[in-house]
Every structure is written in structure tokens, then in C-alpha cells.
Amino acid sequence: MVDIAARVWNHRWKIDPIVRSLIDTDFYKLLMCQSVFRNRPDTRVTFSLINRTDRVPLARLIDEGELREQLDHIRSLSLTRGESTWMRGNTFYGKRQMFTPRFMDWFEGLRLPPYHLERHGDQYELTFEGAWPEVMLWEIPALAVLMELRGRAVLDGLERFELQVLYARAMTKLWEKVERLQKLTDLRIADFGTRRRHSFLWQDWCVRAMHEGLGEAFTGTSNCLIAKERDLEAIGTNAHELPMVYAALADSEDALARAPYDVLADWHEEHDGNLRVILPDTYGTKGFLDRAPDWLAGWTGIRIDSGDPAAGAETAIRWWQARGEDPRGKLVIFSDGLDVDRIEALHAQFAGRVRVSFGWGTLLTNDFRGLVADDALAPFSLVCKAVAANGRPTVKLSDNPEKAMGPKEEVARYKRVFGVGAQERIAVEV
């Protein structure tokens, strides 16, 4: 059991690498990386880190030299033998050899490509350009580094016991959540909190607390390193970057309209069972489902990642029913802006009607709200997204215009192609 406060204290004056492993990343990144490596290896992409929360002046809080040191350290990482053995030998989602020998040979030789860092006012502009399978692996560690360096900047002002009490309070807060979750029958919940975690050690503590407190109801973690170290299931399927890049590469409006289904067709070939989970909201859930080919209705589940989650799940249920599928056998994964109140409400509304599962992110691994002065440790909305593919801008519409991305005229074009009309605007907190 690590004394986190002691560690923060002891390491304050040294270089303390935030990301120490290439598999300190989300499992779905590795799954998607293999898919991209197989299907679109030569695509050139640009990923860009964006702080949606202006009031957090990252460039004033974080020293540029320290940030470069952390990013350079990540570039020095390569897969260790133990990590490779785990990826090659482990069973993921009930399947052996999830990662092919060809992919593993490539991954074992990988170092992350260069980054480009500039300061603009109080914010950093951090971008990554290169081959898609390489660049995409920057997303999670880059986010984790920025989040943790911001946390360290705040923690530097605290005395030793203030630090210990801070973590005591955070532990108490999380444990009270766990105690509430213990009351939900047949709960299934996983940790999805790597990218915006308070710190690696804190995420690790949260995962172990969930495991001890919830037992079987805790289905695992998206973080591969923690899954490996703690002998837990690695959890995750796929993300928006696949349809976003496929869409950007489309040469016609027909091809654009088809792109999100092409992604899932590729995925269909590679995966089955619980990995066949639709992420429908990239260009509007409703239209996506209405136009979906019938084979997609046969997939195991759907992940609701934007918009009103209850409305999204009801939409999915109606869609399955319309396609002659029994929703009770289907999986609905909620993964957007979850905290215990919302988990309880969604569980009450959908348990028994579908198989419900929760991917709990930032408010699991970074709920330091209200714990220091000026709420200086509250999580904020930092994202790292594919912004261009082969020189063309990417677009995301989502079910919430607050989460939309891309150049204005391109957003308008996508809205037209995908038939997205007025959308409800929902504040994005984390």
C-alpha cells in the first residue's frame, strides 16, 4: 500500500516521471492501434491537445521545461519484456492472442514520434504529427502528463500534513461513493479514468478501492498497466478517432456518409462478443442508427458518450426493438460525465431493460473538487484529438454541440451529410 502523500512529498524535488510505461494507456487505444496498423497504417494524422477550460491557465501553472522533460521521458519508453508477454499471453475479453504477432513485433520496436510544443498566452499548444498508429498513442500519456503536472503545481504549495490530509479527504470521498455503489444490485462498472486522472498512484488507489469495495461488480480498468499489475481485466472497445479519421479521408459525400459504417465493418471482421460495441454519436446518434445496416443491430452493445444519457439509451432501445432485437440481451455502456448520482439514476432506469455497464472516468480518478483553496485541483476538460488526416481537417459533431470539433464550414457540411438538426447544448465539466 503506497502512502501517496509521502510519495508526493518525497518526489517533489526530483524528476519523477509521470508516465513510466507505454501500456500506461487505455486498452482501447491498443485495440484501435492494431486495427489502424492493419487497415490504415499509412494515414498521416495530427493530434492536438486542447484545454476546453480557459480558466485553468496551464502555461502559467506548468513550467515548460518540466513539461518537455516529461514528454521527452515518454519518448524514451519502449515496451518491456514483461509488458510484451502480458499483451501476447493474456486473455482479453475471453480471447487469446488478441494482439497478433505481426502487431506485437511492430509495437515492441516502437518509440513515440516527436511532439511540437508552443506557448500561446496562458495555454500550451501541443501537437503530434506522423503515422496514425504511432501518433494516436500520444493521446492518453499527453493528457495524463498535463493533468498531473497541473496537480503537482498546486500540491507544491502544501505542507506535509496538509498533503496527507488532502489525500485522506479524497480517499474518504471516494470510499463514500463506493459505499453508495455497493447498494446497487447487479452493478457492472469499470475504471475509464486514465486520461484525466489526478495522478498515476491515485488512479491505482482508486482502482484497488473499487476492486475491494465492489468485488465482482467492478469489472476492470481501461488502464493496461494497472490491469497488468493488479491482475484485473483490461476494458475498452473503440473511440471517436476511428470514424473521425475515416470520415476525413472520404473523397465524396457518399463516402463520407458511409465512413462511420466502414469503421465498424473493419471492426466487425476483427472482433466479436463484448468488443462489438457501437459508438454512435460521432455524427449524431439518431441519424447514425436510422441509417445503420442490419448487421449492426446484431452487435452486442452501444456506448453512450455524449448528450442526455437516458435519452441516448432510450433511443438505442427503440432502435433495437425496431430491428427485431431483444434489448434485454444488449449491452448499454454509459461513459460520459458520470458520478454516483447519475450512475444511480441510470441504473434505476435501465437495469433489467438492458444489460447496463458503466465506464467511470474523471470523477472516479480525479474528484478533488472542493479539497483545496480556489478549487485549484478540480478536474477540467482537457482533450487530445485527431484534428487532421492526410492534410484534411477532422470533424466531430457528437450529441452535444459543446463537444463538437472542426472548422465551421466543415461542421456545416457534416451536419448536412449526416442530417443533424438542432441539438441540446449541455455544459461539459470534465
Added chain:
Amino acid sequence: MVDIAARVWNHRWKIDPIVRSLIDTDFYKLLMCQSVFRNRPDTRVTFSLINRTDRVPLARLIDEGELREQLDHIRSLSLTRGESTWMRGNTFYGKRQMFTPRFMDWFEGLRLPPYHLERHGDQYELTFEGAWPEVMLWEIPALAVLMELRGRAVLDGLERFELQVLYARAMTKLWEKVERLQKLTDLRIADFGTRRRHSFLWQDWCVRAMHEGLGEAFTGTSNCLIAKERDLEAIGTNAHELPMVYAALADSEDALARAPYDVLADWHEEHDGNLRVILPDTYGTKGFLDRAPDWLAGWTGIRIDSGDPAAGAETAIRWWQARGEDPRGKLVIFSDGLDVDRIEALHAQFAGRVRVSFGWGTLLTNDFRGLVADDALAPFSLVCKAVAANGRPTVKLSDNPEKAMGPKEEVARYKRVFGVGAQERIAVEV
């Protein structure tokens, strides 16, 4: 920084000594021991451990074998070279060589005398008989062992993360008290919580939290081992056992009436300054002060250890004024049943009128109230007192009949001799 929860976990299956040093005791025990060693070395006394809280069935909670193991371990202890060096070389209350070479030579050779343990129903009867300077040193370690073994018995039922969260909650609770105390100007407060502490490690944590949180306002700890290890002041003066034993030894009623002053006459010869603190309540504060010789009014202060503390302090102030002393130069030490509410109230009432100081005990080092089911870790009223001297029973009246001790007819005789009438009954919690 020790991770207390981890320690509790790791040591659950081993013999983990609770008291590891002869100076893991209150400073005033050593001062009194030296005084007794000098003035009454041949007195034979019996000390007896009494659980005033029937609802805590110590003999059902604590395994007798384990208890004997802990007590036997204490009997194996002797002063280490470092401890002896600290006692001989340190400055206590501004004075070098507080402990004489003659006393130190004796103390270096000391092993604690045998104990006598019997189970009676759900309680243990634990007594110590022998020479006063030896037997008296059992009090604090015996209490600490019983308190901590009871805590361990409860903790044994908790899982690893439950343990960590338990301590997280206790830390948060204490820190919130510290934050309230930070607001009191010119506060002076010390740790008096050794005897009924939750555990050694927890007391150590509390002391360090007080030190960091309060700075100079935290004047030190009664625990010699912690004072030594943490480079803090060792704090304490004298206790009821001196007048109780002196009184029991009195051969006439005149001698009995004189006994409490004889104690202080001996103390007067040995100590000056801030060590000249009257403990007036053994046989009733009011009568004690009324009959006190004038030289006592010249002493530095008074310690209020029973009864309504505000009333006790007002009595002392009136007494000083009646004897022509300026109370503003006098020290009032509150040490009975303190928690933050009471500290705040007493500070508000007396700051500026006298020099106020607090000796904070059980609710500093053992406030685990409300933290586990059935409040099974709440502190309770365990005491270890001199019950006989040279074959005669001792008596304590105190300013609260709930704290009175001794055979009925002897209590009546003492009340008559010391002119104690009706007293206000106040529930004793800790």
C-alpha cells in the same frame, strides 16, 4: 511518513509490540518517579487497572494470551543508551540535569515488576504490587496496551481499504480540529493523550499534525519517546497518585489533612518555574485552596482536572486574588475531557485573564467516535490507579463524584477531614 493502515495490515498476523520503550510514557511519570525515588522509595503500593465503561467487554474482545504477551514484552524492556542520553543530556522546562545521576543509575537498571492478571466475567483485573517507584511506571503502558489491543480486535474485522479509509477519516477529523484551533490567538496546547491513545503510531501522527498545523502554539507532548524522536518538548508536572499515596500513609487525621501539602512541599524543593503547578482536586479544590499555605499561592499555576473546568478556573482566580497574587501572571492548565468546543469556550473565557494552557488527551489521540459500526472504536474510560499503599486503601474524591475512588467508609472519612460537601455529578466519557 508511516502509512498507518498499511502497518496495521502488515502486522496483523505477527506479534507487534505495542509499547517498545520504557520512555513511551508520560513525562510526569518520570518526574514523579524521581520524586518518589528520593522521598518515599520504600513505600509498597498496589496499582489497579479499572475499566469504568462496563459496556466495553475487554475480556471478550482481547485474548488473554495476547495481553500477557504484550505485558511480558514490557517487562523485557530496559532503558536504551539513546534514551538514557536523552534523559541525562536534554533540557526539560529550561533546566539541565532534571534527572539526577543517582536516579538515572537506578532507572538504567530497572525492569518493570510482575503483574497479576485475572479474568472476572467480561473484564480483566490487572494489578501491580511492589515498590512505588517501580510499580507506578506500569500505569501508562498498561493502559496503552489495553486500549490498543481493544482497537486491534475491532480492526481485525476490517478489509484493507476499509482500514485505509478509516484512518483517512480519522485524519480528516483531526485536521478539521487543528484548523479550528489555528483560529485561536495565543493558544498554548500540548498532547496529553498517551494513556488512552488509539495506538502509538496514531498518537505519533496526531502529534506531528498538531506540530505542523499549530506551529509554536503546540507546546509539546507528554510522551517522552515521541518528544525524543520528534525533537519536541516533553510536557507534564504531577498527578493524583502523589497526594493519594501520601494521604494513605498518614497515621492521624491531622497528618491526613496535611498530606496534600506535604506532597507539594517535597515538589517545591525539587522544582521551580513552570513545573510548580498545583493539582488541587484530589480531595476537593475549594477546601484545598482555602487551607493552602501562602507559599503555594506563589506557585506558577494550577491544573484543572475534574469538575466544571470554568468554575475551577474561576475558583483559582479568586484564590490568587485573595492571596494578593495577580492572576494574569498565573498559568491555568486545563486537562480534563477536552475537545475543540470546550477548548474554544475556555480560551474565550480566560485568555488575557490568566495564562491559559491545554493538555489535550483522549479526544486528540483517540477520537475514533462514529468511524466504525456500533461505534466499536470509541474511546472509553479506562484508568490505572494506586489503590493501596503499605496495606492501606487510597482514596480520591476529585471535584466530580463520578471520578471518586476508594472504600465507602474511607471516602466518608476523607470527606469529613477535607470538608467536602455536596458535589456536582458530571458524566465521565473518556
